[in-house]
Amino acid sequence: MPKIAALHGISNIYSKHKPPGHATPRKRAHKREHAWVDVSDDDLEVKSSKKLSSKGTNKSDHGPRKKARLSAPPGPSFKESLHQQRKQLPIYSGKDAVVDMIRENDVTVLIGETGSGKTTQVPQYLLEAGLSGSGMIAITQPRKVAATSLASRVASEQSTSVGSLVGYSVRFDEACSSDTRIKYVTDGMLVRELLGDPLLSRYSVVIVDEAHERTLRTDLLLANLKTLLRTRNAPTSAVREGAKGKGKGKGKERASEKLNPLKVVIMSATLEAEKFSKFFGGAQVVYVKGRQHPVTIYHTKTSQPDYVDAAFRTFFQIHTDRPSGDVLIFLPGQEDIESLEKSIQLYANQLPKDASGVLVCPMYAALPPSQQTKIFSPTPAGMRKCILATNIAETSITIPGVKYVIDTGKCKEKRYLAKHTGTGFDTLLTRDITQSSAVQRAGRAGREGKGFCFRLYTEEAFNALPITAEPEILRCTLTSSVLQLRCLSQNLEELDLMDTPEESSIAFALIALVLLGALDNRRSLTPLGRKMAAFPLEPPLARALLAAPELGCTSEVLAIVSVLSSSSSLFVNSHDARDAAADARRKFRHPSGDHLTILNVVRAYEDVAGAESKAGRRDWCRKMFLNERCLAEAVNIRAQLRDVCERQQIDWRVGVGDSQGAESAILRAMVQGLVQNTAFLQPDGSYKQVMGHTILKIHPSSSLVDKKVPAIIYDELVYTTHIYARGVSAIPRNFIAEVPLLKQRTR
Numbered sequence: 183m184p185k186i187a188a189l190h191g192i193s194n195i196y197s198k199h200k201p202p203g204h205a206t207p208r209k210r211a212h213k214r215e216h217a218w219v220d221v222s223d224d225d226l227e228v229k230s231s232k233k234l235s236s237k238g239t240n241k242s243d244h245g246p247r248k249k250a251r252l253s254a255p256p257g258p259s260f261k262e263s264l265h266q267q268r269k270q271l272p273i274y275s276g277k278d279a280v281v282d283m284i285r286e287n288d289v290t291v292l293i294g295e296t297g298s299g300k301t302t303q304v305p306q307y308l309l310e311a312g313l314s315g316s317g318m319i320a321i322t323q324p325r326k327v328a329a330t331s332l333a334s335r336v337a338s339e340q341s342t343s344v345g346s347l348v349g350y351s352v353r354f355d356e357a358c359s360s361d362t363r364i365k366y367v368t369d370g371m372l373v374r375e376l377l378g379d380p381l382l383s384r385y386s387v388v389i390v391d392e393a394h395e396r397t398l399r400t401d402l403l404l405a406n407l408k409t410l411l412r413t414r415n416a417p418t419s420a421v422r423e424g425a426k427g428k429g430k431g432k433g434k435e436r437a438s439e440k441l442n443p444l445k446v447v448i449m450s451a452t453l454e455a456e457k458f459s460k461f462f463g464g465a466q467v468v469y470v471k472g473r474q475h476p477v478t479i480y481h482t483k484t485s486q487p488d489y490v491d492a493a494f495r496t497f498f499q500i501h502t503d504r505p506s507g508d509v510l511i512f513l514p515g516q517e518d519i520e521s522l523e524k525s526i527q528l529y530a531n532q533l534p535k536d537a538s539g540v541l542v543c544p545m546y547a548a549l550p551p552s553q554q555t556k557i558f559s560p561t562p563a564g565m566r567k568c569i570l571a572t573n574i575a576e577t578s579i580t581i582p583g584v585k586y587v588i589d590t591g592k593c594k595e596k597r598y599l600a601k602h603t604g605t606g607f608d609t610l611l612t613r614d615i616t617q618s619s620a621v622q623r624a625g626r627a628g629r630e631g632k633g634f635c636f637r638l639y640t641e642e643a644f645n646a647l648p649i650t651a652e653p654e655i656l657r658c659t660l661t662s663s664v665l666q667l668r669c670l671s672q673n674l675e676e677l678d679l680m681d682t683p684e685e686s687s688i689a690f691a692l693i694a695l696v697l698l699g700a701l702d703n704r705r706s707l708t709p710l711g712r713k714m715a716a717f718p719l720e721p722p723l724a725r726a727l728l729a730a731p732e733l734g735c736t737s738e739v740l741a742i743v744s745v746l747s748s749s750s751s752l753f754v755n756s757h758d759a760r761d762a763a764a765d766a767r768r769k770f771r772h773p774s775g776d777h778l779t780i781l782n783v784v785r786a787y788e789d790v791a792g793a794e795s796k797a798g799r800r801d802w803c804r805k806m807f808l809n810e811r812c813l814a815e816a817v818n819i820r821a822q823l824r825d826v827c828e829r830q831q832i833d834w835r836v837g838v839g840d841s842q843g844a845e846s847a848i849l850r851a852m853v854q855g856l857v858q859n860t861a862f863l864q865p866d867g868s869y870k871q872v873m874g875h876t877i878l879k880i881h882p883s884s885s886l887v888d889k890k891v892p893a894i895i896y897d898e899l900v901y902t903t904h905i906y907a908r909g910v911s912a913i914p915r916n917f918i919a920e921v922p923l924l925k926q927r928t929r
């Protein structure tokens with residue numbers, strides 16, 4: 183790659199002894215990073231120190247790899263190449279041992295380094311060994327993008343297309359068929375499946391991957407799997423006795439007899455196996471040693487408070503000094519990504535003509551899935567791809583071409599802020615990552631060959647990081663989970679969980695559900711609560727939707743709720759064309775605020791979609807500063823919600839149109855759902871929550887930002903310099919009083 187003549191202001195921030203331009207000797211890297219060990223002959227060992235035989239070694243140099251083309255129909259050489267790649271993974275030498283261990287035990291904890299082949303290979307080994315019997319193998323992932331991209335990879339390895347033998351299921355998207363035997367699912371989707379199938383009877387094996395992340399859904403799943411193992415794997419006579427004892431008779435007896443016994447595999451890359459093993463009554467632990475390719479780690483000499491600037495400088499040092507290979511930069515959130523994207527693009531445009539070009543690809547949860555998958559496309563010749571990602575790219579995924587990782591050491595973490603508000607709300611806070619995250623991030627560099635990871639923090643800072651994150655169940659809102667569990671006749675407070683949440687956060691969830699009418703005053707599930715749980719929506723949105731039929735506005739509320747459930751934002755902000763964007767937005771603005779403004783956008787989009795080609799639609803969205811992907815995703819979500827409505831015998835076609843009273847019907851329905859998100863105007867112009875003590879302001883992005891109205895509803899609170907309400911509509915105070923439990927407070 184041609185050198186860049188002058189890099190003004192870009193100075194080396196790494197240790198003098200280990201500048202990025204000089205590879206650290208491998209041994210040294212091993213000493214500094216205990217995780218990076220060579221693959222030894224004894225690839226696999228059991229915790230009881232009983233060594234399992236390992237066949238073959240993994241030391242061959244297999245040269246450059248072919249890039250996997252997602253969902254591409256595999257040709258013969260591609261197929262052979264994949265076959266070779268599979269054989270060279272560290273886990274391959276212990277294949278039989280892993281399968282035997284899982285065959286012999288109900289629960290196995292499998293610990294292996296990033297890139298050893300756990301996630302892609304274990305399900306295939308189990309399928310080939312017949313362990314799935316007539317059922318399916320589920321592999322859970324904390325994130326959608328990992329589930330979908332893994333399904334593509336494993337489908338290619340099985341020479342098939344996604345949705346046949348290998349499929350996936352994530353919220354609002356599924357690719358499965360009756361042929362599917364290996365299914366990558368988000369942990370939330372599997373918890374949701376419990377509602378319709380409490381025995382998870384379609385599955386013979388459930389693999390909980392990245393268990394160390396301890397997402398709320400993973401914890402709920404682990405608790406349920408523990409119970410399920412007792413039900414499904416009990417000797418037939420015991421089940422029969424149990425069933426008789428409960429007076430359920432023959433039905434249950436037959437159902438359990440027919441099912442395959444359940445196998446549970448807990449997988450993680452961290453060495454904290456003990457807790458999982460203990461939780462499952464001393465389950466066997468298997469360690470898969472070795473990673474396929476070494477990753478050399480660098481730390482900075484001093485801390486880098488301006489991590490965005492440090493990432494910028496490190497990127498251009500790599501771009502100037504290092505051989506080809508794509509770069510993956512981990513940043514905490516969308517704002518940092520957008521700011522770095524601009525700086526890199528600006529600087530790259532000034533590079534000499536003979537320098538390699540830079541292709542910047544952002545990657546964060548709010549980007550629509552179609553755009554997220556762009557990072558997997560091959561890098562054009564003569565370019566270096568620079569992926570700017572949040573921690574959604576941290577685990578399980580392989581981004582072909584990535585050789586360098588830059589880790590800012592920061593992430594955003596969802597946290598429940600109860601003390602500020604009285605009712606509590608989840609907000610995203612920037613914080614330092616954990617050692618496990620740092621190891622995972624570095625692991626993204628050594629997937630196809632040897633890699634390099636530049637940590638924008640000192641080695642001392644790394645050593646001071648906590649090993650793993652605080653489990654999500656201890657720091658997030660539990661409303662949706664409590665509702666789902668009630669549908670399974672379970673109480674969160676009585677569940678056998680790895681960590682028990684604070685009583686106060688369970689109490690907040692119960693209050694929210696009582697207010698929504700999902701639980702009655704004795705905290706029992708109501709028929710309305712059961713209906714709400716059937717929708718793949720947050721409880722407040724499900725409640726708004728279920729309030730709509732009585733008010734005759736199902737079609738309108740469905741449209742609004744679909745946009746609110748989309749993963750990206752509706753309006754595009756443009757720093758360069760701020761006035762034009764504001765003018766465009768004004769065209770859709772509804773005087774009552776953001777919810778009916780959304781409806782105006784959806785209606786206009788439908789008109790355009792009916793009259794224009796795909797290109798015309800895109801052009802219109804661009805001119806109107808609307809995110810077409812959000813609208814397209816919302817259309818897809820709405821179709822799925824309509825299906826649920828039909829199953830619930832709700833006529834989704836019923837709407838108020840432009841009739842008199844349309845606005846009040848729609849807002850009344852929204853208030854029923856957003857009952858906890860209501861606030862009254864204060865004499866000083868701020869707003870105070872009706873439920874709780876929080877003083878809040880209207881977010882600058884809201885169409886009501888400059889207005890003073892007596893009462894508002896809002897979609898969410900965000901905490902930056904103040905507590906802001908986002909997605910706001912003005913409502914008459916008496917709408918709040920219509921919610922039975924609020925009557926007294928509003929008098």
Ligand SMILES: Nc1ncnc2c1ncn2[C@@H]1O[C@H](COP(=O)(O)OP(=O)(O)OP(=O)(O)O)[C@@H](O)[C@H]1O
Pocket residue numbers: 249250271294295296297298299300301302303331335451474577578579580581582625628629630
């Ligand atoms: N989409 C892909 N394209 C190219 N190679 C891939 C892809 N997915 C997996 N691989 C290859 O398979 C290897 C093993 O991936 P796998 O996800 O099974 O590892 P793992 O042990 O589960 O690690 P992690 O926990 O980091 O995901 C990768 O290092 C990479 O070489």
